[in-house]
Structures are given as structure tokens and as C-alpha cells.
Amino acid sequence: MNQNRNVVLFIASSLDGYIATKDESLQWLFDVEGEGDNGISEFYDTVDTLLMGKKTYDWLMKQEMEEFPYTNKECYVFSRSSYEDTENVKFVNDDIKNFVNTLKNKDGNNIWVLGGGELLHSFIQEDLVDEIIITFAPTILGNGIPLFKEGNRQLDLSLKGTRKFNQFIELHYEVKRQ
Template sequence: MNRKVVAFIASSLDGYIATENESLEWLFNVEGEGDNGFSEFYETIDTVVMGKRTYDWVMYQEAGEFPYKDKKCYVFTRSSATDTEHVTFVNEDVYHFVQKLNQHKGKNIWLVGGGELLSGFIQEKLIDEFIITIAPTIIGKGIPLFKAGDFTLDLSLKGTQHFNQFVELHYEVK
């Protein structure tokens, strides 16, 4: 099992991934460097996993043009949805889903978000690494990076990088 599930995500300094109305404007106002390490990370994956709300947000931001066409993409949803040319919709428990993915050789799996799906993956101990890019912004309230829950996860720092005003923290789950 050489594939890893990696949560690669940006957060405000106070731990939010978006405002209450799902805006990331605060993130785009920070001066980064290049693409803040995205391209380098993107080369390490061949599979993208996200929740339906994140998918809808991405499609809205990209004006309907799916940005991850060169990767296998799965979107978790509780409602019925028809697969598209680039996306397979999934309505099953995350544990068995990841077990099935790991039966196939490949590159790493990117858990894009959002908060609900991330929480489910954490509770099932399915995440191998966290790459969290911190923006020097405090937004006060919004959608938290980590939901409160009955779980603990011990991490080990693999490294840090900075991209102008952003700091990337790279953790491995012990």
C-alpha cells in the first residue's frame, strides 16, 4: 500500500478554510509566491477526492470548467448525481472507498475538502499526511478546518516551507 491520502488545504491563521458564506477572498488577498507549491504537489497525485459542496464551489469558481481533468476524480454526495466525463459521484462510507482505491497501484490521493469529508476521513484514520498552508489572516468565524469530534491524531512534522506571506506545514500521521 504505497499510496497515501494527503489533505492539501489552505487555512486562515485562526483555523478556517472559508468564511461562513464560503468565500475565499481573504486567501486571494495574501501575496504568495508562484503557485505556493501547488504544481509540485499536484504532480504527486493521480486521484482527487472532494465533497459535493466543494465540487459545486469549484465548478462555480471555474465557470463550469473542471480543473482536474487529468486526474481521476471522486465526489462524495448524499444525493443522487449523474457521473460526468471527469467526475464519479460516490455515496458510500469513506473507509471502504479508500480500501478499494488502495487495491490499485498509483500516485497519492488528494483529499481536497471540505470540512465534512475531512472530518470523516480523520475519524476513520484514513489520512496519511496533512499539508496545510497558513495564510496570515484572521477571519474570526467561518468553516473550520477541523470540526470538533471525539478523536485524536498524533502528527510528526515532515517539513515547512514559506511562499512569501504563506507558511506551509507538512505533517505525517504517526
């Protein structure tokens, strides 16, 4: 078993804990002055597998892109419904815990939980997240799509590091396990 393959949440958030506005806009992120790509490429090189929810996938597909942005990675989309796999994405409606633990037991690099408050909530409830990297923007949205949903599981974290990207601050945590 590869003990070094972690499930990592890497995401940007407003200071008040929202990942998007109610209408799914991320414009507030682009209105903040960052530095380079705010560490995304460096992180991206550490992963070979991406996991996202169907809402995040649908949002991504609505964006004007010349090609799918994650063609060089294994990409899985969790959905409650069955969909036919595409050239770039495999759809999953299996038990999340079993599926992720199977991935973790394969050789490879880290696994990126790309997005979706719903999916992240399931990952936290099932104790599947190993690291959390949140880049906070100096923006208060007041409402929107929350990063963390109310749940019945507490996560205790240990700070691994902080970085500053001009106006953005990245906090990197490891999930403490008993």
C-alpha cells in the same frame, strides 16, 4: 498492495483555522502575497486521484472556469444522494472507509483530499488520512468554515517539513500510526 499511496489533505487555512468565510469566500487567500503558486503544482504532480465533498464540488462548479480544473486526474465526489457521473467526476455514496481503502490498494500516486470540512471530518474519524499539508495565510477570519470539526478522534502527527512562500507558511505532517 502499494504501500506508498497515501491519502493527503492539502489545503490552505487562515491562521485561526478557517478554510473559507461563512459565505464560502476565499478572497482572503488572494489578498495575501504568495510566491509562485505556493507549491500547488509541485503537489499536484504527486497525485492522480482527488476526493472532495459535494459542497466543495458545488462551490467549484459555481466558479467561472473555462473547463473543469482536474481533467487529467480521477475525481470522486462524496455525496449522501445519488447523482449521475459526469465526464470529469464520479459520484460516490458508498462507505467511505471501504471505498478509500480500495483506492489505496490500487497502483497509483497519492490521493488528494481536496476539501470540505465535512468530508475531512469523516476521513479523520475513519483514520483514513496519512499526511496533512496545510498552508497558513497570515489572516485571522474570526469565524467561517472550520478546517477541523470537533470530534472524538485524536490524531498524533510528526512534522515532515516546513516551507515558506512569501507570506504563506506550509506545514507538512505525517499521521503517526500505532
